Amino acid sequence: MVSGIEYRKRKYVEVVARFDENGDLCPLAIIWEDGRRFDIRRQATSLKVGGNGLRFIVRIGSQETYLFYENPKWYVEAKVYESSHVEAKS
Numbered sequence: 001m002v003s004g005i006e007y008r009k010r011k012y013v014e015v016v017a018r019f020d021e022n023g024d025l026c027p028l029a030i031i032w033e034d035g036r037r038f039d040i041r042r043q044a045t046s047l048k049v050g051g052n053g054l055r056f057i058v059r060i061g062s063q064e065t066y067l068f069y070e071n072p073k074w075y076v077e078a079k080v081y082e083s084s085h086v087e088a089k090s
Helices: none
Strands: 002-012 014-019 025-031 037-039 047-049 053-060 063-070 073-085
Touching (some): 025 053, 025 063, 025 073
Antiparallel strands (some): 014 025, 063 073
Protein backbone atom coordinates (compact mmCIF):
# COMPACT_ATOMS: atom_id res chain seq x y z
CA MET A 1 0.00 0.00 0.00
CA VAL A 2 1.28 3.49 -0.77
CA SER A 3 0.23 6.40 1.35
CA GLY A 4 1.01 10.02 0.55
CA ILE A 5 1.48 12.87 2.93
CA GLU A 6 1.31 16.28 1.36
CA TYR A 7 3.28 19.20 2.69
CA ARG A 8 4.69 22.33 1.16
CA LYS A 9 8.22 23.60 0.83
CA ARG A 10 9.86 26.65 -0.67
CA LYS A 11 10.59 26.37 -4.36
CA TYR A 12 12.66 29.29 -5.60
CA VAL A 13 11.60 30.49 -9.04
CA GLU A 14 12.58 33.02 -11.66
CA VAL A 15 10.05 35.87 -11.88
CA VAL A 16 9.44 38.52 -14.51
CA ALA A 17 8.36 41.65 -12.64
CA ARG A 18 8.10 45.38 -13.00
CA PHE A 19 7.93 48.40 -10.74
CA ASP A 20 5.05 50.75 -11.50
CA GLU A 21 5.16 54.54 -11.41
CA ASN A 22 4.45 54.49 -7.65
CA GLY A 23 7.34 52.12 -7.00
CA ASP A 24 5.08 49.13 -6.33
CA LEU A 25 6.47 45.72 -7.27
CA CYS A 26 4.27 43.81 -9.74
CA PRO A 27 5.10 40.17 -10.63
CA LEU A 28 4.06 39.35 -14.22
CA ALA A 29 5.16 35.74 -14.83
CA ILE A 30 6.90 32.80 -13.19
CA ILE A 31 9.55 30.86 -15.11
CA TRP A 32 9.66 27.22 -13.97
CA GLU A 33 12.97 25.33 -13.78
CA ASP A 34 12.21 23.49 -17.04
CA GLY A 35 11.68 26.81 -18.88
CA ARG A 36 7.86 26.83 -18.86
CA ARG A 37 6.41 30.29 -18.36
CA PHE A 38 3.28 30.83 -16.30
CA ASP A 39 1.72 34.25 -16.70
CA ILE A 40 0.24 35.58 -13.51
CA ARG A 41 -3.44 36.01 -14.23
CA ARG A 42 -4.55 37.34 -10.88
CA GLN A 43 -2.69 39.35 -8.34
CA ALA A 44 -4.12 40.41 -5.03
CA THR A 45 -2.81 43.11 -2.79
CA SER A 46 0.55 42.12 -1.43
CA LEU A 47 0.97 41.59 2.28
CA LYS A 48 4.02 41.90 4.47
CA VAL A 49 4.96 38.49 5.86
CA GLY A 50 7.44 37.70 8.56
CA GLY A 51 8.27 41.36 8.85
CA ASN A 52 10.58 41.38 5.82
CA GLY A 53 8.80 40.00 2.74
CA LEU A 54 5.82 40.36 0.44
CA ARG A 55 3.15 37.79 -0.35
CA PHE A 56 1.09 37.82 -3.54
CA ILE A 57 -1.94 35.66 -4.35
CA VAL A 58 -1.48 34.47 -7.91
CA ARG A 59 -3.25 32.16 -10.35
CA ILE A 60 -1.04 29.81 -12.32
CA GLY A 61 -3.09 27.93 -14.87
CA SER A 62 -6.20 26.86 -12.95
CA GLN A 63 -4.50 26.82 -9.53
CA GLU A 64 -4.33 29.67 -7.06
CA THR A 65 -1.24 29.84 -4.87
CA TYR A 66 1.04 32.23 -3.04
CA LEU A 67 4.13 33.84 -4.49
CA PHE A 68 6.56 35.27 -1.96
CA TYR A 69 9.23 37.91 -2.39
CA GLU A 70 12.02 38.06 0.15
CA ASN A 71 14.56 40.42 -1.33
CA PRO A 72 16.32 39.31 -3.49
CA LYS A 73 14.55 35.92 -3.99
CA TRP A 74 11.09 34.78 -5.14
CA TYR A 75 9.51 31.47 -4.17
CA VAL A 76 6.24 29.56 -4.31
CA GLU A 77 4.97 26.96 -1.87
CA ALA A 78 5.39 23.74 -3.84
CA LYS A 79 3.43 20.61 -2.92
CA VAL A 80 5.56 17.63 -1.95
CA TYR A 81 4.25 14.10 -1.69
CA GLU A 82 5.95 11.49 0.47
CA SER A 83 5.35 7.84 -0.27
CA SER A 84 5.88 4.98 2.10
CA HIS A 85 5.41 1.31 1.39
CA VAL A 86 3.72 -0.77 4.06
CA GLU A 87 4.22 -4.51 3.75
CA ALA A 88 1.54 -6.88 4.96
CA LYS A 89 2.55 -9.11 7.89
CA SER A 90 1.81 -12.81 7.63
